Amino acid sequence: MMSLSGHSVYPHDVLTVLFCLLTLSQAYVNVALNKLAYRSSSYSTTDTSGTGNALRMSGGDVLNGGQCAVSESGETAYWRVNLITIHSIHHITIHFRADNVTWGPSNNVTGLFLGFSVYISNTTDRLQGTLCYKDDNFTIDTIPAVFTTTCPVHGQYVIYYNERLPGVSYPGGYSVYVTNVLCEVEVYGCTATGYFGSNCSVPCSDVNCQYCHIETGTCQGCKTGYKGHRCEMACEGGTYGAGCKETCGHCRDVNQCSINNGICLTGCNAGFKGDLCKTVCDRGSYGYDCNEICGHCRDVNQCSIITGTCFTGCDTGYQGDLCKESCDSGSYGYDCNETCGQCRDVNKCSIINGTCLTGCDADYQGNLCKTLCPSETKKE
Known part of the structure; x- marks a missing residue:
């Protein structure tokens, strides 16, 4: 352990503890080495983000030539290290700062550590994890300068916490x-x-177990896609993932939903898209994997993502449930509900607005050819 000045401050009894810890730790690896850490506040730092500097587990922040992390005083103190991935953990060792003063009741920093807690969690929220240790026994006379607690669980974050x-x-x-x-x-x-034992060399006893007790091999967590006390059951009934707690999307065949990651192996049911088939079709598309294009709906937002039916009817010039059929000869307008006038060629009646594109038949006038010519014009 280093003081702020960089000098060793280990008394004889602490060195004895360290020797024992060294013997205990030989079989396991310090998985926190060179991992980035975070603390709730920072002392004497130029960081203005409010998070403080991330320290590395190989030594910590350099402060005034020392190797210890220091934060501002407050009602709570929070520190964590991110192990990047979930690890099976055996024990945790914390080196408290002695402030270059003999450790014990005469050292005015020991009271800062009393009541501390250590958690292991899969998230940055300590309360979602496992409480490994809560100090309710130490005093300024008994708290060690180097503390070790055994915590045979698995997790990604190791969190130190204290409060007043x-x-x-x-x-x-x-x-x-x-x-x-x-x-x-x-x-x-x-x-x-997937391994346990003093050398981390023994595979977990259950073939589908991903996290087992580091000492006994008892399964603590299944591989994705499996569940059960011994991880003997594959996910079923449209479920997948860790502990089969995730629900498959709208797969075309729910039995073809990957138990590992939820991917729909044979595509999506009508109205949905994406690997997981949990995303509805974009505006104007429908059907399996959203591969169909909606017809000429009066309102494209009212096109069924399942069948393509236009709920509010067709735009001008089209008819049918899907609004993909042009108006029949002699009709036009919304849903083809209008009848063309006396066009010279009824096939040249606009299906959009009924305009006779090649003019009117005898005795009729106007764009729609629905108006009779005046009688005087007829006599001439």
Whole structure:
């Protein structure tokens, strides 16, 4: 452990603890090494983002020549390391900062650590994870400078947390506020999932188990697509993913939904698209995988994504449920409900507005050829 000045401050009893920890850790790998970490606030930093500098587990932030992470004092202190992927973890070791003073009750920083908690979680929310350790026994006389707790679970984030909440009474020796003054956090476990044992070399006992207890091999989490106490059952009934907790989309055949990632292997049912078939068709399309184009609906937003039916009728010049058929000879307008006038050639009547494109038949006039000529004109 390093002080802010960079000098070692390990007393004899701490070195003894470190020797024991070294023996304990030889079989496991420090999976936190060189991983980025985050703390709730930062002391003496130029970072203005409000998140503080991310420290690396190989040594931590360099502050005044030291190797320890320091944050501002407050009601809560939060620090986490992201292991990038989920790991099977055995134990966690925390090196508290001694401030270059002999560790013990005469060291005025020990009260900052009392009451701390350690969590392992698959998300950045500690409350969604497993509480590995909650200090409710240590005093300024008994808290060690180097602390280790065994926590044989799996997770992606290791979180250190402490608090001094208003209105809460705390035991004697506890500081008024808390802060992150950590010099090293080591997370020992297996680098790959699916294994356990002192050398992380024994495959999990159950073939479809992805996360098993690092000491006993008891399954703690199934591979995606499987469930059951021993991960012996494949997902069924349109489910997939971790623990079969995800629901398949609108697959053309729900039995062809991948139990691993939910991809619809034979395509989507009518009205849906995408690999998971959970996205409705875009405006103007419908059918299987949304491969069909809506007809000439009066309102394209009222085209059924399933069948293509135009719910509010057809635009001018078209007819039928799908509005893909042109008006029959002699008709025009919305849904072809209008009848053409006395066109010289009825096949030349516009299906849109009824205009006679080649003129009117005898005795009729106007664009629609629906108006009789005046009688005087007839006599001439």
